[in-house]
Amino acid sequence: MDGRLTRHVIEGVRDFNTGQTFECGQCFRWRRGSDGGYTGIVRGCVANIYYDNEEDIITIWSDYMPHSETLRDAFWRDYLDLNRDYADIKRGLVAADPVMYDAIDAGAGIRILNQEPWETLISFLISQNSNIPRIRGCIEALCTAFGERIGTFEGRELHAFPTIQRLSSLKEEDLDICGLGYRAKYLAEAARQVNVDGGAFLATADKAEAGKVEDYLKSLSGVGPKVAHCVMLFALRRTDIFPIDVWMARVMSELYGIEESDHDAMRAYAQEHFSPWGGIAQQYLFNYIRGNGK
DNA sequence: TTCCAGGTACCCC
DNA sequence: GGGGTACATGGA
Numbered sequence: 001m002d003g004r005l006t007r008h009v010i011e012g013v014r015d016f017n018t019g020q021t022f023e024c025g026q027c028f029r030w031r032r033g034s035d036g037g038y039t040g041i042v043r044g045c046v047a048n049i050y051y052d053n054e055e056d057i058i059t060i061w062s063d064y065m066p067h068s069e070t071l072r073d074a075f076w077r078d079y080l081d082l083n084r085d086y087a088d089i090k091r092g093l094v095a096a097d098p099v100m101y102d103a104i105d106a107g108a109g110i111r112i113l114n115q116e117p118w119e120t121l122i123s124f125l126i127s128q129n130s131n132i133p134r135i136r137g138c139i140e141a142l143c144t145a146f147g148e149r150i151g152t153f154e155g156r157e158l159h160a161f162p163t164i165q166r167l168s169s170l171k172e173e174d175l176d177i178c179g180l181g182y183r184a185k186y187l188a189e190a191a192r193q194v195n196v197d198g199g200a201f202l203a204t205a206d207k208a209e210a211g212k213v214e215d216y217l218k219s220l221s222g223v224g225p226k227v228a229h230c231v232m233l234f235a236l237r238r239t240d241i242f243p244i245d246v247w248m249a250r251v252m253s254e255l256y257g258i259e260e261s262d263h264d265a266m267r268a269y270a271q272e273h274f275s276p277w278g279g280i281a282q283q284y285l286f287n288y289i290r291g292n293g294k
Numbered sequence: 295t296t297c298c299a300g301g302t303a304c305c306c307c
Numbered sequence: 308g309g310g311g312t313a314c315a316t317g318g319a
Contacts, residue, residue, distance in 0.1 A: 129316095130316080179316060179317075182314045182315050183316095221303090222302065246298095247299095247300060
């Protein structure tokens with residue numbers, strides 16, 4: 001696999017930073033390499049992504065090789081959400097709510113990735129009541145055990161995210177090696193539920209009505225409002241969705257004086273000040289409170 | 295050792 | 308329908 005990667009360059013990219021985008025908490029499998037590049041796997045393809053912030057150039061080395069340059073360009077622009085005018089969004093957020101300035105400044109290069117729904121669902125199901133280092137470990141263990149091996153990169157074995165069919169065939173105890181704790185039961189059951197239609201609804205949920213999507217997600221074992229909202233924001237293009245977890249409750253309390261338990265008031269605040277970019281505002285705030293602003 | 299973590303299911307009223 | 312609690316595990 002090493003040496004078989006194709007190079008793709010995207011020029012003129014502003015409002016972007018690989019470190020902030022890949023380490024702001026929206027994804028769990030991208031890893032920073034010693035040369036500053038980020039290695040990850042998208043749709044079963046390896047990618048190594050660099051950003052030159054002086055020349056505003058993204059360079060992607062990947063084994064994703066559609067037959068045309070145009071398709072390749074569209075694929076990566078979509079995944080990295082480069083077709084959206086973040087400068088305009090950031091201006092709008094600060095104008096509507098000056099308190100947002102520091103949070104946006106700290107994560108000015110964040111973009112909300114358009115991730116794969118199935119992987120995002122399982123990843124955030126695992127994330128509940130856990131911490132990010134451990135979540136990453138659990139997901140890697142899951143991929144190593146049940147995902148297709150797709151090569152090596154810098155001496156590390158790479159595995160695709162396990163398929164719906166694979167995970168839906170597992171028993172709860174098969175997942176013991178992943179250290180999921182009580183979430184193993186949820187994962188096994190949710191996988192079976194998603195596989196009822198082979199994942200068809202989930203795969204096209206970005207085009208379905210938001211209420212139906214949320215109801216569907218919350219009908220899955222181990223999926224409540226928080227996980228459903230993360231899937232909708234990070235994989236189903238619902239940039240208006242405002243997921244609230246302990247960190248968001250903390251930052252909303254600190255910045256706006258809203259009682260930490262009053263999530264309804266937080267959603268109302270987001271609706272009033274951040275719409276229709278509540279999800280993007282949420283990510284600036286989450287990144288800010290967790291101290292990733294450097 | 296103890297506390298806490300990108301919550302949810304389940305029980306009780 | 309709102310409020311309290313158990314839940315498995317490991318990183319800090």
